[in-house]
Amino acid sequence: MRKxxxxxxxxxxxxxxxxxxxxxxxxxxxxxxxNVDVIVCPPFTSLETVYTLVKDSPVKLGAQNVHFEKSGxxxxxxxxxxxxxxxxxxxxxxxxxxxxxxxxxxxxxxxKNKAVLTDGLKLIFCVGETLDEREKGITQKVIETQIKGGxxxxxxxxxxxxxxxxxxxxxxxxxxTASPEQAQEIHKFIRSLIEKLYxxxxxxxxxxxxxxxxxxxxxxxxxxxxxxxxxxxxxxxLDSASFLEIIKAAY
Ligand code: 13P
Numbered sequence: 001m002r003k004x005x006x007x008x009x010x011x012x013x014x015x016x017x018x019x020x021x022x023x024x025x026x027x028x029x030x031x032x033x034x035n036v037d038v039i040v041c042p043p044f045t046s047l048e049t050v051y052t053l054v055k056d057s058p059v060k061l062g063a064q065n066v067h068f069e070k071s072g073x074x075x076x077x078x079x080x081x082x083x084x085x086x087x088x089x090x091x092x093x094x095x096x097x098x099x100x101x102x103x104x105x106x107x108x109x110x111x112k113n114k115a116v117l118t119d120g121l122k123l124i125f126c127v128g129e130t131l132d133e134r135e136k137g138i139t140q141k142v143i144e145t146q147i148k149g150g151x152x153x154x155x156x157x158x159x160x161x162x163x164x165x166x167x168x169x170x171x172x173x174x175x176x177t178a179s180p181e182q183a184q185e186i187h188k189f190i191r192s193l194i195e196k197l198y199x200x201x202x203x204x205x206x207x208x209x210x211x212x213x214x215x216x217x218x219x220x221x222x223x224x225x226x227x228x229x230x231x232x233x234x235x236x237x238l239d240s241a242s243f244l245e246i247i248k249a250a251y
Contacts, residue, residue, distance in 0.1 A: 008237025106149025171212025
């Protein structure tokens with residue numbers, strides 16, 4: 001049985017005091033449950049403080065981005081070591097907003113993925129097609145290219161530290177969720193691709209999250225699909241009641 005993993009990607013939202021408020025509400029509203037892992041991914045500026053609030057709780061901490069170099073003249077960038085030093089356990093890489101707004105290629109994403117895993121963080125690796133790609137009927141081809149590119153040179157041992165998040169770009173922040181059947185179809189495709197690239201056991205153990213307008217009113221149905229093992233939540237994770245309801249949907 002794969003454990004469900006619900007992660008909140010706060011994106012560029014919430015200053016320090018709002019971060020403290022949100023994470024405290026999440027922590028206090030969580031009921032004990034061993035079947036679900038909960039991860040919060042605040043902006044860099046809130047990571048250290050949020051860590052002090054979650055470190056004795058089941059809530060884990062993730063970063064929204066990371067650079068692949070270890071240190072040096074990379075103005076504005078943050079290294080894996082820096083993330084670890086403030087209590088981060090996870091890093092999100094390959095988010096569609098990074099791919100499109102910040103022009104991150106599969107090659108850059110691959111370097112980041114490798115840095116994350118080599119340096120002992122866990123990875124939330126995002127993939128997903130645009131509306132145009134879906135309408136052209138090339139969704140699976142796009143996902144395959146992103147996965148092969150992002151995981152190039154990464155061996156099976158590291159897969160236990162990887163979550164793949166399927167986030168169709170057309171469903172992000174739009175209120176348009178993929179139907180449970182559409183999401184399940186791609187999750188199953190991803191699992192079979194991982195079996196082809198690695199092994200049946202690696203594919204069977206892989207946690208695949210769905211992301212894209214996950215809300216309390218669609219979470220139960222999405223999370224009950226065979227190959228959907230969790231959610232990467234954007235907008236709805238900024239409201240503690242909604243995020244807690246999505247977490248409960250995974251129980
Ligand atoms: P929304 O839940 O706001 O659609 O965002 C999803 C997302 O991009 C999470 O990484």
